[in-house]
Structures are given as C-alpha cells and as structure tokens.
Amino acid sequence: xxxxxxxxxxxxxxxxxxxxxxxxxxxxxxxxxxxxxxxxxxxxxxxxxxxxxxxxxxxxxxxxxxxxxxxxxxxxxxxxxxxxxxxxxxxxxxxxxxxxxxxxxxxxxxxxxxxxxxxxxxxxxxxxxxxxxxxxxxxxxxxxxxxxxxxxxxxxxxxxxxxxxxxxxxxxxxxxxxxxxxxxxxxxxxxxxxxxxxxxxxxxxxxxxxxxxxxxxxxxxxxxxxxxxxxxxxxxxxxxxxxxxxxxxxxxxxxxxxxxxxxxxxxxxxxxxxxxxxxxxxxxxxxxxxxxxxxxxxxxxxxxxxxxxxxxxxxxxxxxxxxxxxxxxxxxxxxxxxxxxxxxxxxxx
Amino acid sequence: xxxxxxxxxxxxxxxxxxxxxxxxxxxxxxxxxxxxxxxxxxxxxxxxxxxxxxxxxxxxxxxxxxxxxxxxxxxxxxxxxxxxxxxxxxxxxxxxxxxxxxxxxxxxxxxxxxxxxxxxxxxxxxxxxxxxxxxxxxxxxxxxxxx
Numbered sequence: 121x122x123x124x125x126x127x128x129x130x131x132x133x134x135x136x137x138x139x140x141x142x143x144x145x146x147x148x149x150x151x152x153x154x155x156x157x158x159x160x161x162x163x164x165x166x167x168x169x170x171x172x173x174x175x176x177x178x179x180x181x182x183x184x185x186x187x188x189x190x191x192x193x194x195x196x197x198x199x200x201x202x203x204x205x206x207x208x209x210x211x212x213x214x215x216x217x218x219x220x221x222x223x224x225x226x227x228x229x230x231x232x233x234x235x236x237x238x239x240x241x242x243x244x245x246x247x248x249x250x251x252x253x254x255x256x257x258x259x260x261x262x263x264x265x266x267x268x269x270x271x272x273x274x275x276x277x278x279x280x281x282x283x284x285x286x287x288x289x290x291x292x293x294x295x296x297x298x299x300x301x302x303x304x305x306x307x308x309x310x311x312x313x314x315x316x317x318x319x320x321x322x323x324x325x326x327x328x329x330x331x332x333x334x335x336x337x338x339x340x341x342x343x344x345x346x347x348x349x350x351x352x353x354x355x356x357x358x359x360x361x362x363x364x365x366x367x368x369x370x371x372x373x374x375x376x377x378x379x380x381x382x383x384x385x386x387x388x389x390x391x392x393x394x395x396x397x398x399x400x401x402x403x404x405x406x407x408x409x410x411x412x413x414x415x416x417x418x419x420x421x422x423x424x425x426x427x428x429x430x431x432x433x434x435x436x437x438x439x440x441x442x443x444x445x446x447x448x449x450x451x452x453x454x455x456x457x458x459x460x461x462x463x464x465x466x467x468x469x
Numbered sequence: 470x471x472x473x474x475x476x477x478x479x480x481x482x483x484x485x486x487x488x489x490x491x492x493x494x495x496x497x498x499x500x501x502x503x504x505x506x507x508x509x510x511x512x513x514x515x516x517x518x519x520x521x522x523x524x525x526x527x528x529x530x531x532x533x534x535x536x537x538x539x540x541x542x543x544x545x546x547x548x549x550x551x552x553x554x555x556x557x558x559x560x561x562x563x564x565x566x567x568x569x570x571x572x573x574x575x576x577x578x579x580x581x582x583x584x585x586x587x588x589x590x591x592x593x594x595x596x597x598x599x600x601x602x603x604x605x606x607x608x609x610x611x612x613x614x615x616x
Contacts, residue, residue: 122489122490122491122492123491123492123493123494124491124492124493124494125493125494126493126494126495126496128496128499128500129499129500130500130502131502132502132503148516162503163509163510164500168500168501169500170500170501171500171501171502171503171504171509172509172510172511173508173509173510173511174503174508174509175508176508209510209516210510211508211509211510411500413494416494417494422496422497422498422499422500423494423495423496423497424494424495424496424497425494
C-alpha cells in the first residue's frame with residue numbers, strides 16, 4: 121500500500137525560521153533548536169517536535185542557533201550584536217558575548233569548551249567558555265560578512281563561509297589554509313565529520329567538497345534556488361530546500377531525485393537531518409518547522425505504521441527512547457482512538 | 470510495423486493501471502507547541518536538575534522527598550489492601566447498593582483492570598435472576614460482603 125508523507129508541523133514562532141540545529145543523541149533522546157527572526161529561539165524534542173522551552177533574552181532577530189553534543193548548552197547569534205550561551209536544561213542565560221555587529225553563526229567544539237562566532241563584522245571569534253571574561257581570539261581575512269562558521273577536523277580547523285568564498289583555517293596558528301571562490305552567493309554550509317564532507321549550496325547547486333582539502337567531490341542541480349541542504353548520516357540521501365517552497369530528496373550516489381514535497385508556505389531557509397537519520401527538519405519563511413520522515417510510513421516518533429492486514433486498526437507506536445514516562449504512554453494510548461489523517465499539509469499544533 | 474499484443478480490446482501499452490490512492494501516514498498526535506504562558510523548561514521535565522537547596526528544612530529536598538515517599542508508600546499500601554479485598558470477594562455473596570435506591574445481590578466473580586466493571590453471577594434483581602452480568606462500577610454507590 122503506497123504511503124504519502126505526513127509532515128509534522130511545529131508552530132510557535134511568529135516570524136521566519138532562519139536556522140535550525142540538532143544535538144547529538146543523548147540518553148534523553150536528541151533535541152532541536154530553531155533560530156527565528158522573532159528573537160525567541162526554541163528548544164524542541166528532536167523526534168517529536170514537542171516544544172520544551174524558549175530562550176528569552178535576545179533583543180533582535182536570532183540568525184544562528186546551535187546545541188552542544190549532549191544538548192546541555194545552547195548558543196545563539198543575533199542581530200542585537202550579541203551571541204548568547206544558554207543552559208539548555210533550565211533555559212537560563214549563561215553568557216552574553218558582545219560583538220561589534222550582527223552575529224550570524226555560532227558553533228561549539230566537541231568538548232563544549234570553545235565557541236566559534238562569526239557575523240557582519242567579518243571576524244571569526246573563538247571564546248573560551250571556561251573563561252568568559254577573557255577576550256576572544258580573533259581571525260580576520262573575510263572581505264564580506266560571515267554567514268556560517270564551523271569547527272572541523274576534530275576542532276583542529278575552522279571552516280567559514282561569507283558571500284562568495286569558503287575558507288579553511290588552522291585553529292592553532294589562526295591562519296588561512298585554503299579557500300574556495302564562488303560566482304554566486306553561498307547560501308549554506310554543513311559539515312559531516314564522518315568522512316570529512318562539506319555540503320555547500322549556492323544558486324541551484326548542491327555541492328560536496330572534502331572538508332580537509334576543499335577539493336570538489338560532486339555536485340547536483342536542483343530545479344530551483346536552494347537555500348540549505350543536508351546529507352544523511354549514512355550518506356545515502358540528501359535533502360534540500362529553497363525558494364520554490366519545496367523539499368527535495370536525492371540519492372547521494374546517483375544524484376537521482378527520489379522525492380519532493382510541497383508543504384511550506386514560504387521559502388525554506390534551513391534543512392537538517394536528525395542525528396539518527398530517521399527524519400529531517402525544515403525551517404521556513406512561513407514561521408514553521410516541519411519534520412519529515414526519511415522512510416515514509418515507518419513507525420517512528422509520532423508517525424505510526426499501518427499493518428496491511430488490519431486496515432481498521434493501527435499498530436502499536438514504537439517509542440524509541442527509554443525515558444518515556446508512564447503518563448506519556450497513557451496519554452499516547454488515550455489519544456490513539458482518534459488517529460489524525462492530515463489530508464492537507466497545513467496542520468497547526 | 471510492430472503489432473502490440475491486444476488484450477480486452479486495448480493494446481497492452483494503453484491498458485490503464487488503476488492504482489489505489491496513497492494514504493497519508495497516520496500520526497499519533499501533532500507536536501505540542503508552546504503553552505503561551507511560560508518560557509517552558511518544565512522543572513518536572515525529563516532532564517530537570519536536582520534543586521540545590523539547604524538540607525534539613527521542611528521545604529528541603531530531603532524533607533520533601535521523605536514526605537512524598539511516605540505518602541507514596543501509604544497510597545501503595547491502601548491500593549494493595551483494596552486489591553486484596555477484591556480478591557477476597559470472589560465467590561462470595563455481595564450486596565450492592567445502586568442508584569435510585571436499588572439493592573441487588575450477586576456472587577462476585579471478578580473486576581476488570583480499571584475496576585470499571587464487576588463480573589457477577591446469579592444477580593438477583595427486582596425483575597428476576599440473571600445468571601451472569603456485568604455491573605458498571607459507576608452505578609454502584611456501595612457494596613458489602615461477609616468474608
């Protein structure tokens with residue numbers, strides 16, 4: 121029986137969602153943070169999209185957000201010229217790091233000891249989170265505003281993207297190692313540690329480069345301008361979204377377009393695979409996040425499969441994480457009686 | 470010119486396959502959104518840290534925990550006693566007082582998981598004896614039996 125994708129819409133933001141990031145897999149599952157122009161980044165449970173909390177404190181649009189690996193800390197980059205570090209368990213603000221212009225991007229090292237920031241002042245900054253009062257180390261060299269900055273090669277190197285270049289820096293010497301030039305504006309960058317792959321989007325292209333040498337591996341063309349792309353952890357698929365409001369799924373090896381989905385009511389600004397690869401999240405100009413299944417019809421999170429023999433009954437949902445409490449199981453069981461078939465993609469929480 | 474095999478009056482190539490429409494993947498529920506009242510990060514949530522308070526005071530974690538655990542133990546003991554009372558009733562004659570002043574007598578059989586219904590035998594009602602019956606617990610005001 122053919123199954124049609126049912127995206128899960130996470131509402132709550134009141135302005136465009138411009139960035140999103142997943143944590144690693146923790147004993148409590150994995151988490152998702154979304155950056156929004158409404159200045160209120162939100163933390164959500166990664167597999168269900170359930171809202172956990174909102175980080176309150178920024179006084180301007182939040183352009184970048186990230187979580188550390190175990191989702192104990194969050195960092196955000198905002199138009200109020202600050203980057204903030206938060207306790208992701210309590211929601212409390214831990215640090216405010218003042219900058220000289222709009223901050224666009226933040227990234228934790230694997231051990232959460234350092235935070236990398238970048239923004240319109242064209243400087244990369246490295247903050248020691250154990251010494252918040254100390255001045256950050258600065259790396260200059262970009263000639264236009266930095267859109268994305270990421271740690272790579274086990275935090276020994278830094279990748280940064282501005283409008284037309286992607287640069288690789290050595291952390292220890294703080295010097296540029298290599299750079300790539302583009303004719304079109306670079307819209308996004310994602311780093312995959314296993315395999316050292318860099319995913320870069322510009323125009324309608326989705327390009328894959330070696331994160332170590334910056335040499336090109338392959339690239340695909342999409343039907344419309346792409347704003348963000350993400351590679352599946354097992355490198356079987358990639359997803360991309362952009363200006364035509366649609367999400368595209370490609371086979372990474374062949375480049376064949378496998379699926380495409382309408383659903384968002386505005387351009388897609390960011391798209392990311394979950395750390396277990398079972399779903400991907402998209403953030404849009406329409407102010408929503410949507411969660412999409414990698415394998416449509418599989419029982420996972422809030423999606424539950426239908427067994428072909430029992431057309432009237434529904435299979436027991438698989439609860440992936442051991443931390444699900446009795447109350448949640450009861451709640452799930454009681455809500456089971458009214459299954460929700462979304463005939464239109466637009467369903468608000 | 471190649472001849473296409475003809476089946477049912479139509480060339481094979483133009484046979485139209487009627488595929489059933491794809492059904493949307495069912496979902497348990499929609500993701501929960503912000504509650505609109507607070508910033509979230511519920512203290513009783515999954516990853517709530519232990520509250521760092523002074524031990525020994527009534528509101529302290531030690532005081533609160535022992536009061537809570539004592540209450541929980543009391544609840545568990547009461548629940549166990551009630552379940553044992555249901556077990557003790559099996560096979561005995563029980564007098565039920567129902568709504569509207571109705572009294573019935575029956576031999577108790579069993580209760581269901583939520584104690585929402587009692588299965589009884591030889592239910593003596595004002596309109597006759599029912600060999601087997603299910604009594605809705607929400608209709609029962611009280612019941613008594615002699616063990």
